[in-house]
Amino acid sequence: MERIALSAPETEAPAAEKHPVSATMILLPLQPDEEPRWAWRTRLRADAGAGPNARLRLRPQLTMAGWSGSIETAARIADKLVDNAARHGTPFGDGCVGLELTLFPGTDELLIEVDDAAPEFPDFETVACGAPSGRGLWWVEHYRARLSWDVKKDGNGQVVGKTVQALVPVSWGESA
Structure with a gap:
């Protein structure tokens, strides 16, 4: 599946020229080949x-996988991403959101x-910029993970939702 991310444009357009969706599409190189x-x-x-359910499930999985990074940091990030999908996204037909590590x-x-059935992410640039916001995604930046999102498509190329991604480094420093 090709990954496409939406990110803020390099320059700000004058107010009269702004499109309601102010994002550019770029290939997202979060997954190595x-x-x-x-x-x-x-x-x-x-x-x-x-x-909290995501946090509880993630800890033993990463422990069994032998991940050398901060499991607590990863658990907090997953908590925020899943909570955001549950609160602001749309669950799939079964009432669930997806979590993949x-x-x-x-x-x-x-x-x-984290996957949900809403194909859009309003104000992504604002909530992912690193400043505390109502959605909790600033924690991802706080822990020095890279945040992105893309449209989720089924096998036939039909849009079925979105995927929000956080790439968490093994070491994130001592500032948190």
Whole structure:
């Protein structure tokens, strides 16, 4: 599946020329071409407990996978992404959102992906900019993970939702 991210444009257009969607599409190089060394996925009920549920499920999975990064940091990021999908996204027909974890050989970076059925992400640039906002995604920036999103398509190329991604480095520093 080709990954496409939406990011803020390089220059700001005058107000009269602004399009309602102020984003540009770029190829998203978050996933290396090589096979992951480990992957896990699950579906979580899109309710008030979705974020904490993600955190509880992620910890033993990353421990068993032998990830060398901060499992608590990854758990917090997954909590925020899943909680955001449950609160602001749209659950799939089964009332769930998807959570997928992937570890890559070489770098041992962790890719956290959360899927929901809403194909748009209003104000992505604003909520992902690193300033505290109502959606909690500033935590992703706080932990020095890279945040992106793309449209999720089925096997026939039909848009079925979106995927929000956070690429978590093995070490994130001591500032948190």
